[in-house]
Amino acid sequence: MSFAADGKPKFDFDIFMKQLRHRKADPIVRYIRSFIHNFSQRHFTTLEQMKTVQDFKDFIFDKLLEYEPFSLMNDDDLGNAKLGIEKLVMTKIYELCYSPAINPNNLDDSHKLDLEIDAEIYSNYIEYSNITADDLEADDELVSMGDEFIKMSINELNKMKLFKSPRAKIICILNSCKILFQLIKSGKQNQNADEFLPLLIYTIFRGQIEELISNLLYIERFQFVKNSEVEYYLVSLNAAAEYVRNLNRERKNLIDV
Known part of the structure; x- marks a missing residue:
């Protein structure tokens, strides 16, 4: 984990992606893929999108504590992983959630x-x-x-x-x-x-x-x-x-x- 000039941990997406390729992290990968696929197949209202994404966030953050390497991490490294999940998930469903990018x-x-x-x-x-x-x-x-x-x-x-x-x-x-x-x-x-x-x-x-x-x-x-x-x-x-x-x-x- 690297640190910014203010002493706070810096976000490193590449490290997260390496951790996601860990053999024992395969269930986390499957959960993320399944969510992205299912989300993309449905037509939600904005409120439904918010609830669905937040429910998945709560679910996947709990699951991080069950599977290596995430279950062995300190708070800073686990925080980096959570931000990595946010970036991975929201980048994939951005065109469905960000108003200017959505099909009219x-x-x-x-x-x-x-x-x-x-x-x-x-x-x-x-x-x-x-x-x-x-x-x-x-x-x-x-x-x-x-x-x-x-x-x-x-x-x-x-x-x-x-x-x-x-x-x-x-x-x-x-x-x-x-x-x-x-x-x-x-x-x-x-x-x-x-x-x-x-x-x-x-x-x-x-x-x-x-x-x-x-x-x-x-x-x-x-x-x-x-x-x-x-x-x-x-x-x-x-x-x-x-x-x-x-x-x-x-x-x-x-x-x-």
Whole structure:
């Protein structure tokens, strides 16, 4: 198990796949294959998808404790295996679960709503293309001095739609938000975390982040492993997305259209 600069274990999918090829891990492989095959053969509503995936997650995580090499692992290595299962499973059924990737003929009401909200948000990017940091109550000085930080943050958010596993999308969000916090910390001494949300909203607008709600709901519905740091950033990004979505109804008085 390797470790990141912050001391936390790094996810290694290649190690997990080697472990999955262990002779005694064959039952785990069969369970995963069976789930993917059966899931792909049925037409679910979004709620049914969520329940089916979460039920399988609970089932397969219990089974890891019964079969080597997983049954012999410490918590860090077992955590890596759980993330490996998430990536393997969700990559295989991504086109059935991620709203923009689903065949339009197979969209249920919830998946359709995801796309409709994405379209609302994108429409606001266009309608309010001249929005300023001051309009969004973001600190002008931070925005002015942190142009490169904001560009990097935008780049990370735009990477979300390139990945299929919930965790990979989450890493994009973490990277983006941490870049903005780095900008805040490098600013004038009285800057604090209260600057983060307006700066995040400004970043979303400036980057015109596509498929924002679809990505957030995909993560919420199908992530296998949660932690408090991730939840904080997901809540913040959801709040920012909701602000952008409702701007035309609640904040028109701020913008000279």
